Amino acid sequence: MKIICSKLNLVKGVNIVSKAVPSKTTMPILECILIDATTDIIKFTANDMELGIQTEIEGEIIDRGMIAIDAKIFSEIVRKLPENDVTITTDDNLQTTIVCEKAVFDISGKPGEEFSYLPVIEKEDSITISQFTLKEVIRQTIFSISDSESNKLMTGELFEINNNMLRVISLDGHRISIRKIALRDEVNNKKLIVPGKTLIEISKILSGEADSMVNISYTDNHVVFEFDRTIVVSRLIEGEYFKIDQMISNDHEIKIRINKKELLNCIDRATLLVKEGDKKPIIININDEVMELKIKSQIGSMNEEIYINKEGKNLMIGFNPRFLLDALRNIDDEEITLYLMNAKAPCFIKDDEESYIYLILPVNFNAVS
């Protein structure tokens, strides 16, 4: 194989596919990037068997062929080359020579045939949304997946297509995050549970442009994201996702309008007094026109008042401050609305259209604190 690509294009390609190179694996071939120049197009592929990424690289093919090269070494080398054209040549012994200006690297590769290609997916159905929307939706929900493997379903997000609406849902047992997007085209109803890791990695690759689209196609076992010149294939998580709609009620006794930034900064300050792993709740005392927030720990205590616009009764309720912070940091609205019932029922933060809904369970507290 002999190909010539600019350093820039190589770096771009390596950065994209590296997201699917496993950090630990018992199969050394998976630590490689496959450089495939067997057709008229140069393609880089990486695959950790759950998640696979393939991207096309602009460049010239002098001799067709393919080679698998250790992803870490290859990525470090191309990154440090001068900004110029790079020639990559392999010989019959899989010895790979990378030449750029006067710099010559020699490293050994592995046979491309040993590489696990991406699974070929018979696309049954698909939806199209912008890169911007997909990236935002992931950011706004990914924080409330669970990282514990003890409940596999919670490590993923539900992509629920229903009546030409896409709902993306995550939950970890203490809170639920939901974002809703209208789809442009008619599409069949479908539920996919996409692994959180896939979404985290894809979100790093997405340019986030509003006028560049992502095609999302799926079968019962796989989901395929296609955008720019990149294909991301991921296994789906098997199983029946939680019945969300039963948990979301529209009942409320208290409705509060509050400035998001003031609330966010106040809780952020309060968490200073809570050490990592400590479960001190923040106590919210809701009165007419004013909300008092209090926290008390071994380190000290804090209290602060924020003006609010309230409908309904007064209430004292406690929350894990980090759960409130996570939700508030991912809402773009300046003014937000909180809906509450009583000290034991969840708090909802949502907009009128329910384009976002954050449900957070309260925690018990001693009324004295």
Added chain:
Amino acid sequence: MKIICSKLNLVKGVNIVSKAVPSKTTMPILECILIDATTDIIKFTANDMELGIQTEIEGEIIDRGMIAIDAKIFSEIVRKLPENDVTITTDDNLQTTIVCEKAVFDISGKPGEEFSYLPVIEKEDSITISQFTLKEVIRQTIFSISDSESNKLMTGELFEINNNMLRVISLDGHRISIRKIALRDEVNNKKLIVPGKTLIEISKILSGEADSMVNISYTDNHVVFEFDRTIVVSRLIEGEYFKIDQMISNDHEIKIRINKKELLNCIDRATLLVKEGDKKPIIININDEVMELKIKSQIGSMNEEIYINKEGKNLMIGFNPRFLLDALRNIDDEEITLYLMNAKAPCFIKDDEESYIYLILPVNFNAVS
């Protein structure tokens, strides 16, 4: 005690003195910042018994007094307060209240009297250099101190005042870094061994402005740096520093002019093939007009050529690439001069005025590689 300071001034003061708060200590009082408002000036002090920093804070003293507050908590609190005036009040039980707008923090302090004040130094002699110069000189030499406590002298830098010149010297057994600065005023000859940690921390506090001066005064046991409204006091390392001048010879058989950036980038690329802890040398093959650099490891091999301007014989010599990198990264010249003797003698990188001298010992290598 009751004082009012802007959040900004508090943050500035805390950032400065925090550099002298020990990360580990058996004396809890040392984990505190002392707020001293017993005179007309508000002063913050921290002291790890080796290094002490005191800085003046602009603000209003309502009631005189002092208090020691946990540095970590205090610094986190002031950082997260709204951008406004902050009132700090203490009561008879050392309970400290920090109020900013509607946020109220309560934490407990410790008696200021328990705090270790900075030692009072009878200043014998002093020099004055700009903040810019001091910061640069530290950056350009600090990388070649040793972090091993087995030879205490090597963990510091020699500040040698001789004939109105200041030489700052560090060495770690494999290399020596020297910077030389002309002093403006007449001053007695003196040698100080300043702990590397002191220099690292002071360098973080220095604004680095060329028209702001640092006064450096010293006794046999202490050095005091005074700048802006800050005083840094540090113990000196006791002992007799290494005899540097015997190691620096002006003899050479080969003199090479080379572009610094080309050499730096080439060695930077070569080190990709060397794993952390591995001691693979880079082999430099000096010929007329061209220098060939080669490295070979388990991962692969690299070679590259750089045009040079050479006087003297040809030579093949090996170096630890990281030592070359450290020196090259800290030289500002575009073109540099290397002086060599033979494969077993050190390489010198220096300018004509010897305002900087970097000595690097070569390493053995098998001529075959």
